[in-house]
Amino acid sequence: MAAKKGLGKGLDSLIPSKPIESAKEVSDQNAVENAKAMVSIDKIEPNAEQPRKAFDEDALMELADSIKQHGVLSPLWVHEVKNGKDSYYEIIAGERRWRAAKKAGLKEVPVIVMNLSEQEIVEISLIENIQREDLNPIEEALAYKKLLDEFNLKQDEVAERVSKSRTAVTNSMRLLKLDERVQQMVIDEMLSTGHARAILGITDKDKQYDFAQRVFDEKLSVRDVEKEVKRLQNEKDSDKVKEPKIDPRLEAIYAELQEQMKKTLGTKVTIVPKDNKKGRVEIEYYSQDELDRIVGLFQSIRHE
Template identity: 60%
Template sequence: MAGKKSGLGRGLDALFPEKTVQSKPKTTVKTAKQTNTATPETKKSSQHENSNGERMMKLSMIEPNREQPRKKFDEDAIQELADSIKQYGVLQPLLVSDKKDYYEIVAGERRWRAAKLAGLKEVPVVVRELSTQEIVEISLIENIQREDLNPVEEAMAYKRLIDEFHMKQDEIAERVSKSRTAVTNSMRLLKLDARVQQMMVDEMISAGHARAILAIEDPEKQYTTAMKVFDEKLSVRETEKLVKTILTPQKRKDKVTNPAEDAIYESLEERMKGITGTRVFIHRKKNNKGKIEIEYYSRDDLDRIIDLFESIG
């Protein structure tokens, strides 16, 4: 990550008090009129704010932000955090925004989920009045700093800042302390076929694999290439070589210039394509030698072709 910059790019630490919340649970200061209804009056009377701006708040009064960049959570990681919270408490307050009837999480949904799992009734929070754009930016920054977003979620968050708030890529880069190139490369992933994007979300392929596949424009070829990468467990470097081969079909060495003979081999390729159901290339060499290349587009496709050859035998 690039060096820290001014503004929100300084990180979330600038939004929280310097003093970390104590691991010892705090007690909510109650009043005689306190009820379980989260009205503006009871919200204010049921919380005691300390000198650092922190207060304890009931989990029932807090709701996650449905528009936050992160959509997928690692359940095992949440459970580990819950176990830690049971032992040490919530060590960093959640950042929330007052929505009148409830408080919406700006940063800290993992802690909120883990606290619920740990059986807590209250968590420390810091309340801030923020614009919709600031909420999106802060949510994005928090997840990027913790490397919690998958590549598609990160790209979608950048796209939202551009589409909804008309931000420029260099502005976004400054906010999240990344280079403009990194932001641009991230957003390019959204040009991939939706199935390939889902493969990134499911961690079947990495962003490095996906960026290599981006050179292929045809969505169907993108998907079949991604499946080949996954099935054969190709490295990023091997994927780049594969894509280069796809984009630059191998030229036939010592190609016979006889048009009639060329037509015969092209006809043979078409006949074999009709049998296998996939693309077939006949690479001719000298002395009537050569090799046959048969493409397949998934593990099931490969098994089908193998069964086809075995049935012939």
């Protein structure tokens, strides 16, 4: 099955063995190089499903100036889309180069035509952008969610394909729990990923947005946000039960234990003490697959 390719091993490993122009097996890089072609820029369209949505106009103009002098040095990866008698090429990787080439006034650009499944196209677009660090945190999270939801991949499988840890994928997707207005602030670089993750401690969406605006206006650091979110959480908890006094020495021990359990379980773990002798342990999960995996870990421990 094509989707089993080593997608996390770099873009070179993704070059398929069958370009669309030929049914003949292509077994090495030289054969793929020979499959390059010059295509009219007007016959190429961007992929509406590609993860990256935002493009820096100043950076595009710089690239366009370079292309005017040197041309497009790296071919675009495309696949052919049939539309009745007509056809066009949809971009798999290289939309930034395509946009810059249009600004530079080029009539043709070099392409490699590839024959890939829809899932492979999504994965390649995601991997290329991650490797180039072109995606903002929300675009990256949405791309992971697409692989999970539309292609029924598990988080471990997604992590393997993009050469990320499963925890990194999970933490990325947590950002989608933010209010959409806060997500937009992350896209607009008004908030860092660290700020956004700290704001996740506030569950009410309107309060998230109000607090995010305050973070931006007051230029609060991530550490300041974490402290303030914790204070707000404590205020909320104190409306129900007076916060217990915990031995400071135990707090340091609990923090270390939380980190150890987080590494073991691969997800966020919180120790919530009621007093110096008892309390509870909270383990977060972000999908049914995640819950099944955690339960499986406990069951394997019980049977040892």
